[in-house]
Amino acid sequence: MISDGVVEDEEKWLSAGIAGLQQNAFYMHRALDSNNLKDALKYSAQMLSELRTSRLSPHKYYELYMRAFDELRKLEIFFKEEATRGCSIVELYELVQHAGNILPRLYLLCTAGSVYIKSKEAPAKDVLKDLVEMCRGIQHPLRGLFLRSYLSQVSRDKLPDIGSEYEGDADTVIDAVEFVLQNFTEMNKLWVRMQHQGPAREKDKRGKERGELRDLVGKNLHVLSQIEGVDLEMYKEIVLPRVLEQTVNCKDELAQYYLMDCIIQVFPDEYHLQTLETLLNACPQLQASVDVKTVLSRLMERLSNYAASGPEVLHEFFQVEAFAKLNSAISKVIEAQENMPIAGVVTLYASLLTFTLQVHPDRLDYVDQILGACVMKLSGREKLDDSKATKQIVALLSAPLEKYKDIDTALKLSNYPRIMECLNDGSHKEMANVIVQNIMKNKTCISTAEKVDALFELIKGLIRDLDGDSHDELDEDFIEEQNSVARLIQMLHSDDPDEMLKVIQTVRKHILTGGRKRLPYTVPPLIFSSLQLVRRLERQDESVSGDEAPTTPKKIFQLVTQTIEALASIPVPELALGLYLQCAEAANDCDLEPVAYEFFTQAYILYEEEITDSKTQVTSIHLIIGTLQRMHIFGVENRDALTHKATGYSAKLLKKPDQCRAVYACSHLFWLDDHDSIRDGERVLLCLKRALRIANAVQQMTNATRGSSGSALLFIEILNKYLYFYEKGVSQITVESIHDLSKLIKNEMHGGSSPSDPAADAFLASTLRYIQFQKDKGGAVGDKYMLITN
Amino acid sequence: MNFIVGAFKPACHISVAFSDGKNRKQIPIKKDNGQATTVPLFHSQDNITGTIIVEPVSGKKVEHNGIKVELLGQIEMYFNKGNFYDFTSLVRELDVPGEIYERKTFQFEFSTVEMPYETYNGVNVRLRYVLKVTISRGYGGSITHFQDFVVWNYTPPPSINNSIKMEVGIEDCLHIEFEYNKSKYHLKDVIIGKIYFLLVRIKIKNMDLEIRRRESTGSGSNTHVETETLAKFELMDGAPVRGESIPIRLFLSPYELTPTCRNINNKFSVKYYLNLVLVDEEDRRYFKQQEITIYRIGETS
Numbered sequence A: 001m002i003s004d005g006v007v008e009d010e011e012k013w014l015s016a017g018i019a020g021l022q023q024n025a026f027y028m029h030r031a032l033d034s035n036n037l038k039d040a041l042k043y044s045a046q047m048l049s050e051l052r053t054s055r056l057s058p059h060k061y062y063e064l065y066m067r068a069f070d071e072l073r074k075l076e077i078f079f080k081e082e083a084t085r086g087c088s089i090v091e092l093y094e095l096v097q098h099a100g101n102i103l104p105r106l107y108l109l110c111t112a113g114s115v116y117i118k119s120k121e122a123p124a125k126d127v128l129k130d131l132v133e134m135c136r137g138i139q140h141p142l143r144g145l146f147l148r149s150y151l152s153q154v155s156r157d158k159l160p161d162i163g164s165e166y167e168g169d170a171d172t173v174i175d176a177v178e179f180v181l182q183n184f185t186e187m188n189k190l191w192v193r194m195q196h197q198g199p200a201r202e203k204d205k206r207g208k209e210r211g212e213l214r215d216l217v218g219k220n221l222h223v224l225s226q227i228e229g230v231d232l233e234m235y236k237e238i239v240l241p242r243v244l245e246q247t248v249n250c251k252d253e254l255a256q257y258y259l260m261d262c263i264i265q266v267f268p269d270e271y272h273l274q275t276l277e278t279l280l281n282a283c284p285q286l287q288a289s290v291d292v293k294t295v296l297s298r299l300m301e302r303l304s305n306y307a308a309s310g311p312e313v314l315h316e317f318f319q320v321e322a323f324a325k326l327n328s329a330i331s332k333v334i335e336a337q338e339n340m341p342i343a344g345v346v347t348l349y350a351s352l353l354t355f356t357l358q359v360h361p362d363r364l365d366y367v368d369q370i371l372g373a374c375v376m377k378l379s380g381r382e383k384l385d386d387s388k389a390t391k392q393i394v395a396l397l398s399a400p401l402e403k404y405k406d407i408d409t410a411l412k413l414s415n416y417p418r419i420m421e422c423l424n425d426g427s428h429k430e431m432a433n434v435i436v437q438n439i440m441k442n443k444t445c446i447s448t449a450e451k452v453d454a455l456f457e458l459i460k461g462l463i464r465d466l467d468g469d470s471h472d473e474l475d476e477d478f479i480e481e482q483n484s485v486a487r488l489i490q491m492l493h494s495d496d497p498d499e500m501l502k503v504i505q506t507v508r509k510h511i512l513t514g515g516r517k518r519l520p521y522t523v524p525p526l527i528f529s530s531l532q533l534v535r536r537l538e539r540q541d542e543s544v545s546g547d548e549a550p551t552t553p554k555k556i557f558q559l560v561t562q563t564i565e566a567l568a569s570i571p572v573p574e575l576a577l578g579l580y581l582q583c584a585e586a587a588n589d590c591d592l593e594p595v596a597y598e599f600f601t602q603a604y605i606l607y608e609e610e611i612t613d614s615k616t617q618v619t620s621i622h623l624i625i626g627t628l629q630r631m632h633i634f635g636v637e638n639r640d641a642l643t644h645k646a647t648g649y650s651a652k653l654l655k656k657p658d659q660c661r662a663v664y665a666c667s668h669l670f671w672l673d674d675h676d677s678i679r680d681g682e683r684v685l686l687c688l689k690r691a692l693r694i695a696n697a698v699q700q701m702t703n704a705t706r707g708s709s710g711s712a713l714l715f716i717e718i719l720n721k722y723l724y725f726y727e728k729g730v731s732q733i734t735v736e737s738i739h740d741l742s743k744l745i746k747n748e749m750h751g752g753s754s755p756s757d758p759a760a761d762a763f764l765a766s767t768l769r770y771i772q773f774q775k776d777k778g779g780a781v782g783d784k785y786m787l788i789t790n
Numbered sequence B: 001m002n003f004i005v006g007a008f009k010p011a012c013h014i015s016v017a018f019s020d021g022k023n024r025k026q027i028p029i030k031k032d033n034g035q036a037t038t039v040p041l042f043h044s045q046d047n048i049t050g051t052i053i054v055e056p057v058s059g060k061k062v063e064h065n066g067i068k069v070e071l072l073g074q075i076e077m078y079f080n081k082g083n084f085y086d087f088t089s090l091v092r093e094l095d096v097p098g099e100i101y102e103r104k105t106f107q108f109e110f111s112t113v114e115m116p117y118e119t120y121n122g123v124n125v126r127l128r129y130v131l132k133v134t135i136s137r138g139y140g141g142s143i144t145h146f147q148d149f150v151v152w153n154y155t156p157p158p159s160i161n162n163s164i165k166m167e168v169g170i171e172d173c174l175h176i177e178f179e180y181n182k183s184k185y186h187l188k189d190v191i192i193g194k195i196y197f198l199l200v201r202i203k204i205k206n207m208d209l210e211i212r213r214r215e216s217t218g219s220g221s222n223t224h225v226e227t228e229t230l231a232k233f234e235l236m237d238g239a240p241v242r243g244e245s246i247p248i249r250l251f252l253s254p255y256e257l258t259p260t261c262r263n264i265n266n267k268f269s270v271k272y273y274l275n276l277v278l279v280d281e282e283d284r285r286y287f288k289q290q291e292i293t294i295y296r297i298g299e300t301s
Helices: A002-033 A037-052 A058-084 A089-098 A102-119 A124-137 A141-158 A173-194 A200-226 A232-249 A253-266 A269-274 A276-285 A292-308 A311-320 A322-336 A342-359 A364-378 A387-404 A407-412 A416-422 A425-442 A449-458 A476-491 A497-539 A553-568 A573-589 A593-609 A614-630 A636-651 A656-670 A681-706 A713-728 A735-750 A758-777 A779-786 B002-007
Strands: B012-018 B026-030 B036-042 B048-056 B062-064 B067-077 B084-095 B098-100 B104-110 B125-135 B143-151 B164-170 B174-180 B184-186 B190-200 B204-217 B224-237 B245-251 B261-264 B268-280 B285-295
Touching: A002 A037, A002 A058, A037 A058, A037 A089, A037 A102, A037 A141, A058 A089, A058 A102, A058 A141, A058 A200, A089 A102, A089 B245, A102 A124, A102 A141, A102 B224, A124 A141, A124 A173, A124 B224, A124 B245, A141 A173, A141 A200, A173 A200, A173 A232, A173 A253, A200 A232, A200 A253, A232 A253, A232 A269, A232 A276, A253 A276, A253 A292, A269 A276, A269 A292, A269 A311, A276 A292, A276 A322, A292 A311, A292 A322, A292 A342, A311 A322, A322 A342, A322 A364, A342 A364, A342 A387, A364 A387, A364 A416, A387 A407, A387 A416, A387 A425, A407 A425, A407 A449, A416 A425, A416 A449, A425 A449, A425 A476, A449 A497, A476 A497, A497 A553, A497 A573, A553 A573, A553 A593, A573 A593, A573 A614, A593 A614, A593 A636, A614 A636, A614 A656, A636 A656, A656 A681, A656 A713, A681 A713, A713 A735, A713 A758, A713 A779, A735 A758, A758 A779, B012 B125, B012 B143, B026 B143, B048 B067, B048 B125, B067 B104, B084 B104, B164 B190, B164 B285, B174 B268, B174 B285, B190 B204, B204 B245, B224 B245
Parallel strands: B036 B143, B184 B285
Antiparallel strands: B012 B048, B026 B036, B048 B104, B062 B098, B067 B084, B067 B125, B125 B143, B164 B174, B174 B190, B190 B245, B204 B224, B204 B268, B261 B268, B268 B285
C-alpha cells in the first residue's frame, strides 16, 4: 500500500514536471520565434530546472528527460541560426554559463558546445574536453548519468575521429577516445555510487533501478567501438586497459558483470583474440560475487563462433595460443572465486570445451585436459545432486560426442568416464542416454570387445541399477531407455567372427547384471545378435572350421543357452520360449540336431511348467507348431516325440475352439512338401478328423448352453485345411470327404436354428470362390478341383 | 529637489551640456525619484567643460546676485539623509550680479579635475559627482540646478595576483581544498577554480559559490555593516565522494559589481567576498568566506 502511494505520487510529480516543462518550453518557443536570445536562455534554463527533481524513479525521469531532450533540439537549431546571424558562438558559449543553477547550465552548455564544435571556431577536442570536465559538477548519480548521456548523445557525431570533418591535426582520434573514456569513467562512477546512497532497505530496489540505467553507461563503450580510429593498436594500448581499469576498480558486482559483458559484445572478435591475455587477467580481479563464468562463457562462445566463421581465422587462434590462455584464466578464476558453485565451474569448462572443439578439433589431448581439470574439481565430493551442475556436466560430456559424431573418440578420453562417475544416478542415466542416442543417430559401429566394454561401463546407468534403489514400476522412460539399449546392442558389429563373439560375451557380461527389469529388453537383441553370428559362420561354410577355430556355432549356442536361462528367474516364459524356438531354428540351419532338440526340450519344459495362462498357451502352441513344422534335421524318433507332444498339448487346450484350431494346425507337422520322409497322410487325416470332432463338440456345447448352434466358422476353417491337403495330393483326403464336409457346413448354416454369422458367410463365400478359381485355372490342380461339386 | 523646484514654476530654466557629451559613454543611473536616466562618464584628471544655458520663462526677467557653477564630490550617508559630505568642491563664477532677460549661454571649464573615488550607490551610502548651478537671488531663494555625472577610475592589472588556495574542514567530517585562480578580479573577469574533496562523511546536497558585498559605513562605534549577496552560483548538485574534483567557472559580467574600495575618506568601505557554501541533506550550511579584490580595467585592455 505504501508502494502504491509512492507510485501514485510519482505519477503526480511526473505530470507536474511535464507541465512545468511544457509551460517554459512554450515561452521558450515564443522567444525563439522572436529571435530573443536572452529570453530563450532564461526560459530554457527554467524549463531544464524541472530535471533537477529528485523525486522520480529512473524510469519516470527518463520520460521527463526525453521531453527536455526534444526541446533542446529546437534550441540547438536556434543556436545554429544565431551563429549564422552573426552572434558570436564564443559569446553564446559564455552566455549560457551565466545560468545560476548548475543542471540547466550544463545542459545548455552541452547544447551550445555542440554548435560550437559544428562552427569549427575551436578545435572539437578542446570543446569536448571542457564539456566533459564541467559535467563533474553534477554528482547526483541519476541526474549526472542523464546529463552525461546527453553529452554523449550530442557529441557522438562530432568526435574528432579519423575521417571525420572534425578531425584536427595528427592524432586527434586519441582526443576522441580520451573524451569518451572520461565520460564513460565518470558515468560508471556515478552509476556505481547509486548503489551506496539512500537507505539500506531499498537496496534491492536500487539494484533494479540501476539495471534500468546500465545501457546509459554501456552506450559509451558502444561509441568507442564505433570510432573508426580505434584500431587494434589503440584498443590494445589505451581503450581496453582503461575500460578494464575502471571496471576492476569500481568493485561493484553489477557494473563489473555488465561491463565485462559489454566489452565482449561490442568490440570485434579479432580484438578480443589479440588482447585475450589482458581481458582474461581482469577476470580473477573481479569481485567474488560477479558471475564470471557467464562472462567467460560468453567470451568463449563469441570466439567459438568467430573460429567457426572460416578456416582462415584459425591461425590467429594458434598464434595467440588462445587455448592455453583461456585454460589458465579459467583455473585462476576458479581459484580466485572460492565460493563459485560447482555448476559454475562446470559451465566454464563446458564453454572452454566447446571453444576447443571448434578451434582445435584435432587436439584430443586438450579435450582430455579440460575433462581432467573438471575431474580434479569434482572429485572428492559427494555425488552431485545440484541439478544445474549435473545439467552442465551432461552438456560438457555431450559436446565432444556432437562434435566428433563418434563415440570412439569419447572412449579414447581417459577422463571421460571419470566425470561420468561424478554424476548422480539420474543424470548418469541421462548422460548414458545421450551417448546411446548419439551412437544411434550417427550409426556409429563399435567393433571391438574392448570398446564395447568401455562403452557399457560408461552407460552402466542404463545397464544396471547403480545402487539398491530399484523401484519396480516400469515407466515409459524406463522402457524407452531399455529399448535404446536393445537398439544399441544391435549396432555392435565386427566383421571378424572371433571378435564378434568377444563382443557378444562382453555385452552378455554387462547385461546379465541388469536385473529382472532389464533382461526382457536386453536379452532378445543379444540372442538375435548371436544367432546372426551363427548364421554368418554357417554361410562362410566350413572351410576354416575345425574344432580348433575359437568360434563355432556350438560354442555360441552354449552361450545362448546360458543367456536364455538367465530369463528363467523372471516370469517371462513366453519370451524365453520364443527365443528357444528361434535358437532351435538356427540350430536346424546348422544341422545340429542334438542342439535343436535340446532347445525344443527347453521350450516344452517351459510350456509345461511355466505357461499357465490359457491365452499364452494358445499363442505358444502355435509358435511351437510353426517352428517344429520347419525343422528338418530331426530323425524320425525325435520328430515323433516332439510332434506327439505338440499334438498332445493342442488337444489339452482349455477352450474347445482353440483346441480345434491347434489340432488342425498340427496336421501340418505330418506333411512337408520338401521332405519326402515327412509325408504321413494318415496322420494328417487323423488330425483333421479329430479337429472335426472337436468342432462338432463345440456346436453341441453351444446348443446345450445357448439353445442355438454356434457359428460354422470352425468347419469352414477345417474345410480350408481339407482343400489345402487335397491340393497337395494327400491321397487320404478324398473328394467325398470334402463333399461331406461342405454338406455339413451348408446344413449348419441353413439349419435355421443357427444365427447368421456374417464372418462365416464371407469366409465360406471366398472359400467357394477359391474353388471356382482353381477350377477355372485348369491344369492338374484345376482338374482335381473339377471333381469337387458344389 | 529639481522636481520640487520645478513644481513651483521657477522663473528660469537651466540646462547643462558637456562639450564632449556626445562622445562620452553614457551610464545608466537611477535618479532620486526612481527614474532611470543616463549620464556621461568621466574619469579622474578629465577636463570637464561645457555650456550652461539660462533661459528665463518668457517675458520675465531674472534678477540675481551672481551665477556660479560648482563641481561637487559628495558622500551621503542614508542614515543621515540630506547631510552631504563634500570631499571635492570646485567653483567657477559664471556671471556678476545683474538681470537676465533672455536666453544666456555661459562656458565653463574645470581642467584636470582630481576625482579619486568612483561613483557608488550602496545600501547605506552613496558617492556621487554633480555639477551644481546656482543663481543667487536676494528674495524667493536661489535657483539651483544639478547635473549628475559618473566617474570611473581604471586600475592597471595588479602586478601580484596570487591564487587563493586553502584547505578547510571539520575534523572527521568534511575536508576540502579549494582554489580560486586569482585573488584580484576585474569586473568582467572569470573566476576559475576547483574544489577538491579530501574527505566526505556528510551527505552533501549541493554546493554554491556566492559573491557577497560588504559595505561598512561610519567609523568606530558608529560603524554600520551591510552585507549583500550579489550572486548565488550553483557549483555542484549531489553528493560527491572522496577524490572528486569539482570545477568552478564563474563569469562576473552578469553581476552588478563595483570595484573594491577601502576607507573612502574615512567614511565607508566596500569589500567583496567569495563564499563557498555546502549544504547537507539536513539543510545545514558549511561555508568558507574569502575576500577578493574587484577592480576596474579599461575597456580596451
